[in-house]
Amino acid sequence: MKLQIEKMVYGGAGLAHPTEGEAGAVFVPFTLPGELVEARFIEKKSDHDEASLLNVLTASKDRTDPGCKHFGECGGCHYQHAKYPAQVNIKTAILQDAMEHVGLTALPKIQPHTGEQWGYRNRTRLRVEEIEGTLKVGYNRRGSNQFLAIQECPIIAPLLWRAAAILLRVAADNSTSGRWAQTISEVEFFTTADEKKLQMSVFVQKKSQTGFADFCEHMKEEIPELTGAGSLLASPKSPQRQMQKARPLEDWGAKGLSYQAAHEDYWVGRGSFFQVNRFLVEELIAIVTKGHQGKLAWDLYAGVGLFSKQLAKEFQQIVAVEAAGSDLTNSFRGSGKRAVEATAVEFLRNAVVQRERPELIVIDPPRAGVGPEVCSFLARIAAPEIIYVSCDPITLARDLKMLVDAGYNIVELHFVDLFPQTFHLETVVILRR
Known part of the structure; x- marks a missing residue:
């Protein structure tokens, strides 16, 4: 079906109606307001239909090339096809719509605040899986729990990606530390704003034999910014996996790091929440x-x-x-x-x-x-x-x-x-x- 995208909705999709005056709404990801697109029906939801984008017939002037080779496949990003000023305008409009939808109309003008659009995340959690005999790191494929091996992630701090690459290198080493690293199913890295300190949490599916300390020392040799690490027993894989709390096993080094912001030092324990x-x-x-x-x-x-x-x-x-x-x-x-x-x-x-x-x-x-x-x-x-x-x-x-x-x-x-x-x-x- 051909659709004219009217606006973006919270969740990352563009909204369209199949024909003029028809009540049904269709959500199409990876589109932009004003675009004429060709889409294929996927699924009927309670208040809208979902469709996948086939072709952009008339592109928006705000459309641009994605900054990551995995965009579209990876479930992490939704707006890389939009120039950054357009992303800001889209989100401002979505916020305004959300307020008006509940009857809040006498609103002050929304004030946007922006910063760097790449390399901004101080934390990432990656899956670790073996593909054809080699360990890879990755995220979930869009809309599923399937593993997607990645070669880059431009929205995370460079130190985090360097640490992930080093982990894979250590795991390829046929040593005590390397063999221990091969038991990891997920890893989380957290760094300070200046990327001078790094914390690591590794998740395993079963309690391993000795080797965690050797693994951490090996990582420290390769990445001096590492100040502490912890191993955790992950919950059994299931649709509710993320909802179940992992059980701490071993610690190495500091149990957190001091994060400086606005002339204050904040102690952030490993795994604790901090703005990303x-x-x-x-x-x-x-x-x-x-x-x-x-x-x-x-x-x-x-x-x-x-x-x-x-x-x-x-x-x-x-x-x-x-x-x-x-x-x-x-x-x-x-x-x-x-x-x-x-x-x-x-x-x-x-x-x-x-x-x-x-x-x-x-x-x-x-x-x-x-x-x-x-x-x-x-x-x-x-x-x-x-x-x-x-x-x-x-x-x-x-x-x-x-x-x-x-x-x-x-x-x-x-x-x-x-x-x-x-x-x-x-x-x-x-x-x-």
């Missing part, structure tokens, strides 16, 4: 914390204290709340600093009873957002200002509608492009009563 874009972390911190001061602020879903440490310079007391808070409780200490290891719901439920009222609440939840219960508690606490940091515009819009209905006004709306070449986007929203 090494070029825009400081910009994100500034948007959230600059110009805010007072007596008391709460940082919910605080992670390793990315915002808490900055806010502590301007507030008399900061309460940082994190469910998986071991890194936070170990590092966020001192006068006016309190780390609480609890979920946001648990903390807020108690705070409502105690009738505590901060001047500022920062929330940076995972992709699922905060949900009705947290929004209800926030409405009852009625802090003068809330800053909501989100990585999903759909759940963000849902939560914002509840907060606006509870009396808050959206006064600033920032789009921070932490994930160039992909459909993912980060948003910072400032709300005031």
Whole structure:
């Protein structure tokens, strides 16, 4: 079928309607607004049809050649066929649409913040599999759990790809360390913004014999930036594999690294969450914390204290709340600093009873957002200002509608492009009563 692409939708596809006036929508990946394309029907979903792109009959002026040879096959990137300014415009429009879809129309102008579009990721997790007798690293093929061996990944920091190549070289060595490396099924690398320190987590399907320390020493010889590593027993392969927690086995070297951003050092334990874009972390911190001061602020879903440490310079007391808070409780200490290891719901439920009222609440939840219960508690606490940091515009819009209905006004709306070449986007929203 021939389709005219009308706009992009969250998830990376272009939206079209088969014929004028017909209600059904068709999603076609790797297209751009305004393009006339030929597509083939694949699958019917509840609210749209999915199709694959066959030919671009009339190309957009924003179309460009992908920067990676694996684009289209690899499940990681979605927008490499679009020039970078067009990617920014697409994401801004998607964010605007998400807000308007739930009835949020009186919005301030979206402010975009961008950085380097390549080599920005400070973390990658790669699968390791044997292909025709040789170990390869790779990701999942698009839309499946099938392994795709890769020869490059231009969105990750160069040190991460160098480390992956060295791991394969070590595994090819017929030594104790090489034989141990051959048992690895996945590997995760994490580096500092300046690429001077590297952490490694390796996942194995069964507990191996001795050799992990030798493997790490061998890696250290080849890549001096390596400061620590851990081995973990991966869950059995299944569709739910990623949902099951791996079991730690052995450690080597430091159990994390100190990540410097905005003149602060953050201790990030191996495997702990930290913002992935090494070029825009400081910009994100500034948007959230600059110009805010007072007596008391709460940082919910605080992670390793990315915002808490900055806010502590301007507030008399900061309460940082994190469910998986071991890194936070170990590092966020001192006068006016309190780390609480609890979920946001648990903390807020108690705070409502105690009738505590901060001047500022920062929330940076995972992709699922905060949900009705947290929004209800926030409405009852009625802090003068809330800053909501989100990585999903759909759940963000849902939560914002509840907060606006509870009396808050959206006064600033920032789009921070932490994930160039992909459909993912980060948003910072400032709300005031």
